[in-house]
Amino acid sequence: MDLRELENGVNPDNHWYYQSKIQPLIAYTRKVLQKVPSLTIIDVGSGSGFFAINLEKAFGDKIKKVCLVDINYTPEEIAATKGKKIEKMLYIPERIENSLVVMMDVLEHLEDDLKMLQDIKANSVPASNHFFITVPAFYSLWSNHDVSLGHYRRYKIDTLNKVLNEAKYNIKNTYYLYGSLFPMIWTFRKLDNLRKNKDTSKSNMQSFSPVVNKILYSISSLDMKVASMNKMFGVTCLAEGMI
Numbered sequence: 704m705d706l707r708e709l710e711n712g713v714n715p716d717n718h719w720y721y722q723s724k725i726q727p728l729i730a731y732t733r734k735v736l737q738k739v740p741s742l743t744i745i746d747v748g749s750g751s752g753f754f755a756i757n758l759e760k761a762f763g764d765k766i767k768k769v770c771l772v773d774i775n776y777t778p779e780e781i782a783a784t785k786g787k788k789i790e791k792m793l794y795i796p797e798r799i800e801n802s803l804v805v806m807m808d809v810l811e812h813l814e815d816d817l818k819m820l821q822d823i824k825a826n827s828v829p830a831s832n833h834f835f836i837t838v839p840a841f842y843s844l845w846s847n848h849d850v851s852l853g854h855y856r857r858y859k860i861d862t863l864n865k866v867l868n869e870a871k872y873n874i875k876n877t878y879y880l881y882g883s884l885f886p887m888i889w890t891f892r893k894l895d896n897l898r899k900n901k902d903t904s905k906s907n908m909q910s911f912s913p914v915v916n917k918i919l920y921s922i923s924s925l926d927m928k929v930a931s932m933n934k935m936f937g938v939t940c941l942a943e944g945m946i
Contacts, residue, residue, distance in 0.1 A: 713908050715753040719920035720908065724880065724939070725754055726927045728805065728835055729761055731943050735803055735833050736765050743768040743802040747795060747823070748809035750775075755805060756789060770796055800828040804946060806836045808939075810866075811854045820870035824946055832946040834872060838863060840879055840940040846892040848908070858940045867942060875944035879937025883926045884919075888938055 715721035736742060742765065746755035749771040759766045769789040776791045784790045804823055810816040838858045845857060860877045867874055
């Protein structure tokens with residue numbers, strides 16, 4: 704997750720957005736583990752490591768190693784995890800094999816998203832690695848939230864497929880998440896764009912009261928059950944397949 708959202712007081716361990724967003728990742732990892740005995744998780748742009756660390760908690764010994772890759776880690780953080788099962792590092796491993804490469808809302812932060820995908824491909828042992836990628840969807844949702852988080856773009860299925868195909872990734876499925884919440888979020892973003900004297904240093908991701916948080920979690924969890932068939936619209940675009 705983006706560390707700037709932590710600064711807004713967002714706790715991914717109970718926030719509706721992160722607790723629902725991890726569900727398709729867990730489901731896809733379970734599917735991959737039906738084909739292989741164990742996996743290395745390589746979380747690129749990992750930030751706090753929420754997603755990869757929770758995969759390790761969910762699957763235990765079936766996760767051989769967790770590599771948290773982020774250019775913002777300090778030398779002290781890297782030294783403290785060196786050689787451990789969950790290890791922080793600045794760069795992707797030189798050899799990627801029997802791995803699930805996870806990129807949760809990362810590509811939109813990169814001026815050259817294709818190069819990142821190509822770099823991972825270059826280090827990947829053919830036909831042995833899977834990927835799971837999420838990116839923000841639809842330019843119609845562009846707002847101060849994107850500006851504050853340093854986004855270069857938002858995606859649709861065809862634009863995400865295009866860059867993945869250019870990088871020669873084998874796409875199994877691409878779909879949208881949070882389709883049920885799209886109208887509400889679209890309206891909120893449009894109204895936010897009309898505000899004058901906006902604070903561009905903060906994202907829209909905020910904490911909510913327990914009641915509101917529970918309602919949003921219930922709605923989004925139902926959304927996740929049918930999301931893999933949603934090719935129409937949503938707040939997040941997701942792709943999964945093999946590298």
